[in-house]
Amino acid sequence: MSLSFALLGTDGRARRGRITTAHGNVETPAFMSVGTAATVKAMTADAVRATGAEMVLANTYHLMLRPGAERIERLGGLHKFMDWPGPILTDSGGFQVMSLTELRKLSETGVTFQSHVDGSRHELTPERAMEIQRQLDTDVTMVLDECTSFPADEKTAADSMRRSMRWAARCRQAFVRRPGYGLFGINQGGVHESLRRESAEALASIGFEGYAVGGLAVGEGQETMFRVLDFTVPFLPQDRPRYLMGVGKPADLVGAVARGIDMFDCVLPTRSGRTEQAFTRFGPLTLSNARHREDPRPLDEACGCPACRKHSRAYLHHLINTREMLGPMLLTWHNLHYYQTLMAGMRAAIEQGGFADFAAAFAEDQRKGDIPPP
Amino acid sequence: MSLSFALLGTDGRARRGRITTAHGNVETPAFMSVGTAATVKAMTADAVRATGAEMVLANTYHLMLRPGAERIERLGGLHKFMDWPGPILTDSGGFQVMSLTELRKLSETGVTFQSHVDGSRHELTPERAMEIQRQLDTDVTMVLDECTSFPADEKTAADSMRRSMRWAARCRQAFVRRPGYGLFGINQGGVHESLRRESAEALASIGFEGYAVGGLAVGEGQETMFRVLDFTVPFLPQDRPRYLMGVGKPADLVGAVARGIDMFDCVLPTRSGRTEQAFTRFGPLTLSNARHREDPRPLDEACGCPACRKHSRAYLHHLINTREMLGPMLLTWHNLHYYQTLMAGMRAAIEQGGFADFAAAFAEDQRKGDIPPP
Numbered sequence: 001m002s003l004s005f006a007l008l009g010t011d012g013r014a015r016r017g018r019i020t021t022a023h024g025n026v027e028t029p030a031f032m033s034v035g036t037a038a039t040v041k042a043m044t045a046d047a048v049r050a051t052g053a054e055m056v057l058a059n060t061y062h063l064m065l066r067p068g069a070e071r072i073e074r075l076g077g078l079h080k081f082m083d084w085p086g087p088i089l090t091d092s093g094g095f096q097v098m099s100l101t102e103l104r105k106l107s108e109t110g111v112t113f114q115s116h117v118d119g120s121r122h123e124l125t126p127e128r129a130m131e132i133q134r135q136l137d138t139d140v141t142m143v144l145d146e147c148t149s150f151p152a153d154e155k156t157a158a159d160s161m162r163r164s165m166r167w168a169a170r171c172r173q174a175f176v177r178r179p180g181y182g183l184f185g186i187n188q189g190g191v192h193e194s195l196r197r198e199s200a201e202a203l204a205s206i207g208f209e210g211y212a213v214g215g216l217a218v219g220e221g222q223e224t225m226f227r228v229l230d231f232t233v234p235f236l237p238q239d240r241p242r243y244l245m246g247v248g249k250p251a252d253l254v255g256a257v258a259r260g261i262d263m264f265d266c267v268l269p270t271r272s273g274r275t276e277q278a279f280t281r282f283g284p285l286t287l288s289n290a291r292h293r294e295d296p297r298p299l300d301e302a303c304g305c306p307a308c309r310k311h312s313r314a315y316l317h318h319l320i321n322t323r324e325m326l327g328p329m330l331l332t333w334h335n336l337h338y339y340q341t342l343m344a345g346m347r348a349a350i351e352q353g354g355f356a357d358f359a360a361a362f363a364e365d366q367r368k369g370d371i372p373p374p
Numbered sequence: 375m376s377l378s379f380a381l382l383g384t385d386g387r388a389r390r391g392r393i394t395t396a397h398g399n400v401e402t403p404a405f406m407s408v409g410t411a412a413t414v415k416a417m418t419a420d421a422v423r424a425t426g427a428e429m430v431l432a433n434t435y436h437l438m439l440r441p442g443a444e445r446i447e448r449l450g451g452l453h454k455f456m457d458w459p460g461p462i463l464t465d466s467g468g469f470q471v472m473s474l475t476e477l478r479k480l481s482e483t484g485v486t487f488q489s490h491v492d493g494s495r496h497e498l499t500p501e502r503a504m505e506i507q508r509q510l511d512t513d514v515t516m517v518l519d520e521c522t523s524f525p526a527d528e529k530t531a532a533d534s535m536r537r538s539m540r541w542a543a544r545c546r547q548a549f550v551r552r553p554g555y556g557l558f559g560i561n562q563g564g565v566h567e568s569l570r571r572e573s574a575e576a577l578a579s580i581g582f583e584g585y586a587v588g589g590l591a592v593g594e595g596q597e598t599m600f601r602v603l604d605f606t607v608p609f610l611p612q613d614r615p616r617y618l619m620g621v622g623k624p625a626d627l628v629g630a631v632a633r634g635i636d637m638f639d640c641v642l643p644t645r646s647g648r649t650e651q652a653f654t655r656f657g658p659l660t661l662s663n664a665r666h667r668e669d670p671r672p673l674d675e676a677c678g679c680p681a682c683r684k685h686s687r688a689y690l691h692h693l694i695n696t697r698e699m700l701g702p703m704l705l706t707w708h709n710l711h712y713y714q715t716l717m718a719g720m721r722a723a724i725e726q727g728g729f730a731d732f733a734a735a736f737a738e739d740q741r742k743g744d745i746p747p748p
Contacts, residue, residue, distance in 0.1 A: 039693060039700045044680060067667065067692045075670055075688055083684040293441065296449055306418060310457040314449050318441045319413060325699065326413040 003139060003182030003209045005241045005262075009351060013233070013260040016350040019210075019241055021087040021139040022180025023079060024054065028241060028262040029350075031253065031343045032057040032089060033336055034270060037066065038082040041270050042325075042332040045083040051305070051333065052340035055087040055139075057265040060132055061096035064122070065115050069135040077137030089140035089184075089265070091245070092129045092171075098147040106146065108163065126170035130183075134176055142212065143171040145186045150218040157190035158198075164188045165202040172206050182209025184243060190215060191224055193231045200235030211236045212243040213261070217252075226255050233260040250279060250342055251366065254359050257346050269339045273332030276320050280338065281365045287331065291373045292317040305337035306330065377513060377556030377583045379615045379636075383725060387607070387634040390724040393584075393615055395461040395513040396554025397453060398428070402615060402636040403724075405627065405717045406431040406463060407710055408644060411440070412456040415644050416699075416706040419457040425679070425707065426714035429461040429513075431639040434506055435470035438496065439489050443509040451511030463514035463558075463639070465619070466503045466545075472521040480520065482537065500544035504557075508550055516586065517545040519560045524592040531564035532572075538562045539576040546580050556583025558617060564589060565598055567605045574609030585610045586617040587635070591626075600629050607634040624653060624716055625740065628733050631720050643713045647706030650694050654712065655739045661705065665747045666691040679711035680704065 009016040017028040033040045033048050036059045040048045048056065058078060063069060072081050079085050097104055097113050104113035110125030129144035145164040148157055168185050175183045185203035189195030203211060213232055216225045229244070236242050243263035244256050253264055269279065276288045280300040285292075295313035303309075307316065307330035319327030342362075349358035383390040391402040407414045407422050410433045414422045422430065432452060437443060446455050453459050471478055471487050478487035484499030503518035519538040522531055542559050549557045559577035563569030577585060587606055590599045603618070610616050617637035618630050627638055643653065650662045654674040659666075672682040673690065681690060681704035693701030716736075723732035 037692070037696045037698055038689070039698045042699045042703075044700065044703065045684070046680065062696075066696055067688070071668055071688070074668065075686060081686070081689055081692075294445055294448065306420065310419070312449060312455070314441070314445070315412070315455055318411070318455075322411045322436075322440055324411055324413045325416045325702070326418065328699065329416075329418065329703070 001179045002177060003180055005210065005239065007239065011350040011353050011355040012258065014257050014346070014350050014355045015260055015262055016347055017241065017262055019087070020180070021182070022178070023085060023087045023139050026054045026087055027347055029253075029257045029343055029346055030055060030263050031339045032263065032265040034265055034267045035082060035084070036267075037062045038072075038078060040332075040336070042273060042329045043270075043336070047333055048084075048336065049086075051336040052344060053336065055089060056084055057089045057091065058082070058136070058138070059096060060090045060093035060129065060136070061100070063090075063136060064093060064132050065117050065120075069132040073135040073137070079137065087139040088136075090133050090136055090138040090142065092142045092144040093124055093132070094129070094144050095147045095246075097124055108166075110144070126167045127174040130171055130174040130176070139181055140210065141175060141181070141183045143168045143183065143185055143208075145188060145214055148188060148190055148215050150190070150215070150220060152190050154190075154192050154195070157188075157192055158195055161188040161190075161195050161199050165199060168203060169206050172208070184208055184210040184212050186212045186214040186245070187232060187236065188215050189232075191220060191228055196228065196232040197235050200232065204237055208240065210241040210243060210263075212245050214245050216244065217246045217248055217266075222249075222252060222255070225252070226259065229256060229259040229261065250339070251363070253339075253342065254346065254362050257350075258355065258359055269335035270332050273335045274328040276327075276331070277335075278316075278331055279335050280370070282368045282370050283366050285370045287313070287316050287320045287327070289317075293321075295374050297371070297374065299334055300338075303334065303337065303341070305334045307334040375553045376551060377554055379584065379613065381613065385724040385727050385729040386632065388631050388720070388724050388729045389634055389636055390721055391615065391636055393461070394554070395556070396552070397459060397461045397513055400428045400461055401721055403627075403631045403717055403720050404429060404637050405713045406637065406639040408639055408641045409456060409458070410641075411436045412446075412452060414710070416647060416703045417644075417710070421707055422458075422710065423460075425710040426718060427710065429463060430458055431463045431465065432456070432510070432512070433470060434464045434467035434503065434510070435474070437464075437510060438467060438498075438506050439491050439494075443506040447509040447511070453511065461513040462510075464507050464510055464512040464516065466516045466518040467498055467506070468503070468518050469521045469620075471498055482540075484518070500541045501548040504545055504548040504550070513555055514584065515549060515555070515557045517542045517557065517559050517582075519562060519588055522562060522564055522589050524564070524589070524594060526564050528564075528566050528569070531562075531566055532569055535562040535564075535569050535573050539573060542577060543580050546582070558582055558584040558586050560586040560588040560619070561606060561610065562589050563606075565594060565602055570602065570606040571609050574606065578611055582614065584615040584617060584637075586619050588619050590618065591620045591622055591640075596623075596626060596629070599626070600633065603630060603633040603635065624713070625737070627713075627716065628720065628736050632729065632733055643709035644706050647709045648702040650701075650705070651709075652690075652705055652712075653709050654744070656742045656744050657740050659744045661687070661690050661694045661701070663691075667695075669748050671745070671748065673708055674712075677708065677711065677715070679708045681708040
């Protein structure tokens with residue numbers, strides 16, 4: 001009855017799957033576009049759909065402050081509010097409380113904090129995090145966890161992880177089961193294999209509809225992240241989706257899929273779109289660079305997004321140069337399209353048993369770097 | 375061979391017409407969306423088309439500075455550059471030189487000025503204005519005129535208008551005729567009937583593919599503007615399109631169509647979209663107002679734009695409140711859609727001989743004001 005996951009095939013450790021939710025299916029490996037405040041920045045919902053996205057992520061912390069979870073519930077839920085009838089995942093708010101607020105106070109009960117918007121005081125407990133996400137009506141609810149600082153010694157990482165596991169059990173208790181909805185646990189334990197194993201076992205014994213790997217992409221670097229995934233992912237249940245939170249660059253996605261991850265979210269394609277960066281097959285490029293100012297070619301001639309089908313690099317450079325809103329709009333669209341195309345490519349490669357070749361070709365293209373100026 | 379105009383019908387002084395250009399037809403009365411720097415702010419070209427717009431306006435002054443007319447020419451012209459294969463009109467740059475630049479120097483030859491962007495020195499003459507607009511490859515070229523200050527006494531207005539008429543003759547000389555392209559003259563003369571008549575006669579004796587009324591919407595107020603139109607429009611040739619530059623509010627458009635105007639442009643719908651203002655049948659409203667914060671209704675339930683079909687006032691209020699880019703994007707879309715719907719309504723009313731009733735119903739709706747809060 002809950003949200004379900006079908007493992008359709010594997011290729012090495014890479015997995016091809018399908019998540020079925022109350023609001024539709026998500027083909028995995030999947031990248032979720034980030035819609036922090038109930039909007040994927042600089043994109044209409046129609047445009048997000050046109051990139052191929054099937055699922056979006058929204059941020060509990062931002063929405064509980066503005067416009068408030070109760071208000072969104074009264075307005076019919078987040079799907080209706082933001083015009084996204086498809087699946088939605090919300091984080092628990094814990095990460096933003098730790099990173100955005102001051103005067104926060106953490107206890108076994110939960111965390112109290114002051115809003116970064118207006119200074120108002122709020123409390124987030126495992127039970128309240130479940131209530132808020134139910135009010136938002138999101139398909140995937142994330143447990144409230146403590147975001148362990150990085151770097152953390154083993155004692156600190158262990159204490160933090162164990163509190164997160166106790167909170168995870170309280171979240172499971174408080175979560176109201178509904179057909180097609182699910183609750184995901186979050187694996188913690190820093191870079192310590194024994195802690196990641198202990199966390200995985202604790203979560204599995206509680207039982208969740210999916211399992212996230214948290215506490216990565218916090219400054220440890222790609223090599224360490226991959227090493228942690230190498231020993232952590234095998235601890236996670238085979239029959240549930242695995243979600244690497246907050247990751248990442250294109251090469252991070254390919255490397256994590258190779259290690260058995262099914263789901264991702266990251267602000268990188270949208271944030272980069274607002275800061276003149278475009279992702280392409282041949283690596284990232286900066287549109288404000290003068291080399292593009294009279295280049296009649298698209299960002300990537302193989303790309304099917306509106307920025308590439310309809311406009312030259314020269315036009316995009318002009319929009320950036322004149323600070324026109326259409327610049328960030330088109331670059332965001334391109335970047336999300338690139339990410340979704342990359343995910344679709346990985347899904348097809350896994351289906352055909354050619355993921356290793358795909359990953360090698362991807363890395364080779366990225367190494368080539370941008371095409372030379374005309 | 376040049377751009378042509380067919381007068382399809384009249385209803386009182388209101389006219390229903392069709393302009394045929396090298397890049398397609400424009401049904402009149404028409405509102406041109408303003409794409410100052412080769413982009414209608416916060417809109418993709420597809421979105422502009424979806425509002426029903428058939429023609430856009432771009433600004434010679436902004437484009438000659440960035441990215442430069444020569445560059446746009448090398449890149450294949452403005453239509454290709456901004457993904458607008460339909461008709462484009464460019465102003466001559468004179469208005470912006472007068473309003474945006476410092477250290478400008480006006481003489482019979484033309485005007486020299488410093489760029490507001492980087493302080494570089496430029497010269498704009500009637501001949502150079504024609505060359506730039508040919509490089510941009512716009513369907514309708516506007517003559518360079520002197521923007522008379524307001525208020526101006528009759529002597530000042532007369533001297534300024536007569537210089538503009540001499541420049542208009544030089545523009546006609548310099549303009550390179552091409553099939554489907556045309557040059558519009560600009561009537562000046564302030565609020566003085568005798569000067570407006572003199573200007574109209576001077577322009578008609580030179581001969582243009584269209585006639586604009588300039589020097590209005592500069593602070594004189596709607597009543598004065600309508601009075602000037604009342605005596606000026608009858609001086610203009612019947613068989614050419616008449617364009618009221620830089621106008622205006624919805625009620626200005628209706629009143630000017632009633633007085634025989636065929637074409638308009640104005641930044642109001644786009645600028646208002648970026649400053650929380652929405653135009654509706656029942657008058658303008660401010661989305662940041664707290665009365666909208668939990669209103670589940672659209673801006674206007676009769677409107678077919680994406681902001682109204684897909685989103686509540688509460689969501690739009692939230693986007694404005696959180697300064698999300700989608701707020702200006704959706705409000706701009708709505709406002710342009712509203713303007714185009716208003717123009718389509720006027721065209722249909724003229725066809726049916728019901729323009730007076732349409733104008734009365736429009737005024738009555740506007741007087742009602744916004745719907746009460748829920």
